[in-house]
Structure formats: C-alpha cells, structure tokens
Amino acid sequence: MSLTLDQARGIIAAARTHGQEQGLKPLTVVVLDAGGHVLAVEREDGSSTKRFEVAFGKAHGAVSLGLGSRALMARAEQQPFFIAAVTHAVGALVPVPGGVLVHDAAGDLLGAVGVSGDTSDNDEAAAVAGVEAAGLVAQTG
Amino acid sequence: MSLTLDQARGIIAAARTHGQEQGLKPLTVVVLDAGGHVLAVEREDGSSTKRFEVAFGKAHGAVSLGLGSRALMARAEQQPFFIAAVTHAVGALVPVPGGVLVHDAAGDLLGAVGVSGDTSDNDEAAAVAGVEAAGLVAQTG
Amino acid sequence: MSLTLDQARGIIAAARTHGQEQGLKPLTVVVLDAGGHVLAVEREDGSSTKRFEVAFGKAHGAVSLGLGSRALMARAEQQPFFIAAVTHAVGALVPVPGGVLVHDAAGDLLGAVGVSGDTSDNDEAAAVAGVEAAGLVAQTG
Amino acid sequence: MSLTLDQARGIIAAARTHGQEQGLKPLTVVVLDAGGHVLAVEREDGSSTKRFEVAFGKAHGAVSLGLGSRALMARAEQQPFFIAAVTHAVGALVPVPGGVLVHDAAGDLLGAVGVSGDTSDNDEAAAVAGVEAAGLVAQTG
Numbered sequence: 001m002s003l004t005l006d007q008a009r010g011i012i013a014a015a016r017t018h019g020q021e022q023g024l025k026p027l028t029v030v031v032l033d034a035g036g037h038v039l040a041v042e043r044e045d046g047s048s049t050k051r052f053e054v055a056f057g058k059a060h061g062a063v064s065l066g067l068g069s070r071a072l073m074a075r076a077e078q079q080p081f082f083i084a085a086v087t088h089a090v091g092a093l094v095p096v097p098g099g100v101l102v103h104d105a106a107g108d109l110l111g112a113v114g115v116s117g118d119t120s121d122n123d124e125a126a127a128v129a130g131v132e133a134a135g136l137v138a139q140t141g
Numbered sequence: 142m143s144l145t146l147d148q149a150r151g152i153i154a155a156a157r158t159h160g161q162e163q164g165l166k167p168l169t170v171v172v173l174d175a176g177g178h179v180l181a182v183e184r185e186d187g188s189s190t191k192r193f194e195v196a197f198g199k200a201h202g203a204v205s206l207g208l209g210s211r212a213l214m215a216r217a218e219q220q221p222f223f224i225a226a227v228t229h230a231v232g233a234l235v236p237v238p239g240g241v242l243v244h245d246a247a248g249d250l251l252g253a254v255g256v257s258g259d260t261s262d263n264d265e266a267a268a269v270a271g272v273e274a275a276g277l278v279a280q281t282g
Numbered sequence: 283m284s285l286t287l288d289q290a291r292g293i294i295a296a297a298r299t300h301g302q303e304q305g306l307k308p309l310t311v312v313v314l315d316a317g318g319h320v321l322a323v324e325r326e327d328g329s330s331t332k333r334f335e336v337a338f339g340k341a342h343g344a345v346s347l348g349l350g351s352r353a354l355m356a357r358a359e360q361q362p363f364f365i366a367a368v369t370h371a372v373g374a375l376v377p378v379p380g381g382v383l384v385h386d387a388a389g390d391l392l393g394a395v396g397v398s399g400d401t402s403d404n405d406e407a408a409a410v411a412g413v414e415a416a417g418l419v420a421q422t423g
Numbered sequence: 424m425s426l427t428l429d430q431a432r433g434i435i436a437a438a439r440t441h442g443q444e445q446g447l448k449p450l451t452v453v454v455l456d457a458g459g460h461v462l463a464v465e466r467e468d469g470s471s472t473k474r475f476e477v478a479f480g481k482a483h484g485a486v487s488l489g490l491g492s493r494a495l496m497a498r499a500e501q502q503p504f505f506i507a508a509v510t511h512a513v514g515a516l517v518p519v520p521g522g523v524l525v526h527d528a529a530g531d532l533l534g535a536v537g538v539s540g541d542t543s544d545n546d547e548a549a550a551v552a553g554v555e556a557a558g559l560v561a562q563t564g
Contacts, residue, residue: 001283002316004186034284035317036472038193041182045145052179066471081499081506085517088510089480090473189348190318191372198371217363224363228370235367286468320475323464327427334461 002033003102003111007134008040011102011113015130016044019118027117027126030055034111036063044117051116057092058099058123059114064090066109069099070124071141098123101139102131110136143174144243144252148275149181152243152254156271157185160259168258168267171196175252177204185258192257198233199240199264200255205231207250210240211265212282239264242280243272251277284315285384285393289416290322293384293395297412298326301400309399309408312337316393318345326399333398339374340381340405341396346372348391351381352406353423380405383421384413392418425456426525426534430557431463434525434536438553439467442541450540450549453478457534459486467540474539480515481522481546482537487513489532492522493547494564521546524562525554533559 003011008031019027026044028051033039036059043051058069065072065086072095076083087093097120102111113131115123124140131138144152149172160168167185169192174180177200184192199210206213206227213236217224228234238261243252254272256264265281272279285293290313301309308326310333315321318341325333340351347354347368354377358365369375379402384393395413397405406422413420426434431454442450449467451474456462459482466474481492488495488509495518499506510516520543525534536554538546547563554561 005183009183033190033317034472035190035315035319037184037190037317038182039184041179042146042150043178043180049174049176049178064471064473065477066474079496079499079519081496081503082517082519084503084507085480085510085515086473086477089476089515089517189346190316191346191368192348194371195347195368198367214361214363217361221363221366225366228367233367233371235364235371237361237364287465291465315472317472319466319472320464321466323461324428324432325460325462331456331458331460 001108001110002035003031003039005039010134011130012040012042014133015115015126016042018126018129022122024118024122024126027115028052028055029130030059030114032059032063032112034109036060039111047117053092054094055098055114055116057094057114058096058116059112060091061093061095062099062101063112064093068101068140069095070097073097096120097140098127100124100127100131103137103139105137142249142251143176144172144180146180151275152271153181153183155274156256156267157183159267159270163263165259165263165267168256169193169196170271171200171255173200173204173253175250177201180252188258194233195235196239196255196257198235198255199237199257200253201232202234202236203240203242204253205234209242209281210236211238214238237261238281239268241265241268241272244278244280246278283390283392285313285321287321292416293412294322294324296415297397297408298324300408300411304404306400306404306408309397310334310337311412312341312396314341314345314394316391318342321393329399335374336376337396337398339376339396340378340398341394342373343375343377344381344383345394346375350383350422351377352379355379378402379422380409382406382409382413385419385421387419424531424533425458426454426462428462433557434553435463435465437556438538438549439465441549441552445545447541447545447549450538451475451478452553453482453537455482455486455535457532459483462534470540476515477517478521478537478539480517480537481519481539482535483514484516484518485522485524486535487516491524491563492518493520496520519543520563521550523547523550523554526560526562528560
C-alpha cells in the first residue's frame, strides 16, 4: 500500500500553503512512495538549483531506514561514520529535520515527504502540515 | 530566464490530459529549468517505480546537449560510443523520444520536459502537447 | 501492497524444487518487493559467486520498468543504447529472461522474482514455477 | 571451505527465532560465504526498504577486513578517515555491531552474518545466536 499521486499532490499543496502563511523562504517539496520512489515534486520559484536533491535525500533516508530524518540527525551526531557508511550503502540520505514518514491511521507506511528551503525545523513543520492536511500521520523522528 | 513553477505545473497538467484523452499508459512527467534542475514531477498511479529516472534522463540529456532526445537517438544509432561517453561525462541521458526542449516565442531556452510510460513516440507527443498548451514552443530533435 | 516474506520464501522453495526436478544447474533465486527491494534470496551450493547480482539485476530491471526481463531483452536487441542508458539511470538491469513480475489475481503488482544459474529460458521457467506455486501470476515479458 | 546454503538457512532461522523470543523489531539477516558473496537473505515484514543493504554492509565489511563489525566501529571512532577510505576502496562497509565472522571449530573462516533492524547490540546478539545454533563460532570484534 502506498500514497496515490492525488494524495501526494495534496500534501505538496498544503506544505506550500503552510510555507506561504508562515512567510518561509521558497520551498521544494518531494513526496516518495512506500518504496522510496518519486511520486511528485514541486520546487518554488527562488528555491535554489539543487533543492530537489536535498529534499529527496531527507525523504529517501527516512524511508530507507524507517525513521524520520530528525532521528537520523541524532544518529549522525553520535556516529557520523555510521551515517556516512549507510549513505554509501543506500544512496541519498540527508540527516537533518525535514524528512518525515507518512503513515495511515492504521500505522501502515505509505511513503515519505522531504522539504528543503528554509531552516530544517521550518522545513519539517511544513512537511508535517502537508501530511496532516491530507488526513495522514507524520513521523519526524 | 527559465520556466516558472506555475508554467511547469501547467505543462504537466496538459501532458497528463493528453495521455488520458489518447488512452496512453500511466505517464511520468518531469519538467526541468534552463539549468537542467528539477522544477516539478508527477508520476501517475501505475507508472513503474523508476519512471522518474527515465523521464528525467530524457529531459536532462536534452537540456545538457541542447537537442531534443529524438536527435540524441539518431546520434546513438550512428555513434553509440558517443552517447555512452557523454552519459558517463554528464550523467543521466536517455536517448529516445520523449525529452523535448522548451523555448519561448523569441527562441530563448526556458527548460525541458521528459515523459515516460508509453511508447517513446507517444511519450514525445504528450510532452509536446503539454508545452504547446502552455503557449510555448517544443523542440523534439 | 507487496509480497510478504512468507510468500517470498514459498516462491523460492518452489522455484528450487522445479530446478531439481528438471535437473537444472544450481540456481540463485531473488525475490523483491513491489518497490524493488530485496525480500529473500537463496543461492544454491555450486551457483557461482556473483549469481545474486545477476538474478537481482533481472528482477530489479523488471520491477523498475514494469516489464518482464524477456521484454527488456527484446528492447536491448532493438535499441542497445536505450538499455545501456536506463541501466546508468536506474541501476542494475540484466535484460535476459529470468526476471518476472509478480501480480495477484486482481492484477496488482506485488514484486518481482529473478533467477540465474542455468540457461535464461530455464531460469525463467523456474521463476514462473515458483510464482505459480504460490498461487500468484507471473509476467515474463 | 565455506558455509553451505543449508547452514546459511539454519543461521537465519535461528537469528530470527532469537529476535522473536526477545521481542526485537523486524530484522533483516544476510549470510555471506567466505568470499563475501550473498548466500541467503531474509527481510522480515516491517523491516525498512534498505535493511538488506545495511545488513550486507555489516557482514561484507567484516569478511573484507577479517574482523567483526564491532572492531570496525572501534577503528571508525579512532580513525574515521580510515573507514571512509576503505569503504571507498572495498565497497559496502557498515562499521557498527551486527556483522560477525563465522568460523568452524577448527578456526577456519566459513563466512559472515549481518543483521539490521533493532539496536546494533541487539542485531549482533541475534547474529551470534544464529551462528551458535548452527554449531559454529561467531567472532564479533
């Protein structure tokens, strides 16, 4: 079971609305399915050239290890060599807040969302706002 | 000068409408800016896991060399070693139709669109339909 | 929706039984989930060192593009440059028979199976036997 | 001399039984032969998408350097640049506990086991339980 494209677009729309209401810098929002594959992306005008790659790395790291990217930051602070090694083993993994897992009410994993553009904490808040607006559950750590 | 996110979303919406009207298989549509960086992506339900990477490769190859991916296929048929070498040098480059350059009426390059999911010819037709619906000019070869 | 580990183990057991009944060379059988990630692997004694990588490539190519690896061989024969480019873009892809998609009776994609060790045709027959023994539907092309 | 597939399957079964008896999170267990090549893998339902790659990295690092991954963690804490360099040179190497070497009673190296899914210490305990249940000797450091 995985997110649909319509759910992904709804998450992006709500995350972007949150960013505009909060006066955040231009955001890039990436939504992945439960397998870690790209479903939908929007990079706002003024969001820098490689923000897709950064936002993807937050979401891909989260779904790859089954933890929100905030928990991966904590691991990186304790064992930077572990995060470096896992990045080599599994690919893109950006261990700072802004990559959240998406579950349904039953707790099944449906995918992940990655946001980049403002501070990591603000990126994460936008991701959570997007997930919750879709009636789903966000896991940040 | 480059595509805006609103233009990119319009291109994707029109390309997807074309696909549905023509009864094409589920499509993945990727829009890149003039620098070859991801602006927006939508992968329709049922489009296989790596269609983003394939569609990105069509568009990225096109903008990287300044030619629609149909022209890159012709080059691959003549000199496969050239396409292999350039892929190694510049990254993702999928040399079959479906990657089109986007110009404005004045001829300025604004970005590129890549589509994957149906036959290469049908993918290209969807990309062109998306670009023209946005009032822009598509270059397929 | 994806294969469970128990389903994956049943597919491997039945594919290996087929190989033994048919007197095939030692086989390596890899089962991936719907996202293309490893669920279960068995490499029979005498199957050469890199057979996991070959069998994985058959199954991963299949699920990545949504086609059995026999169809990818046909494409490689027509457009070798396309298969080379997609391999660069998406990772392991071995375009010969032996990588089959796994669907349920309703047609939903559940994962993929890759077999390597004997001839490609015999590898494919073992994969199909494994999938059908699990009460599921195999797509070879 | 190397582990047989039957020995590998026995190690996986016992490691998984240990995990269930101890109430560990869903585990992924990878068994490699003495050459560092995949013999058998099982990823339990609920174990995240890239756990194969992490568990493989623990076992592959261990057999590549002839040390359990706990010893590689100690080296990473002292000389992170050494582990980074060796990872670049030899491939997957995840320097945290959970990758153990497998010897026979005579001290001959037969292969390695990698486990990922719970804490590194619990992953290692499951790997050791699996090896010992097979009547073999586990080296953790």
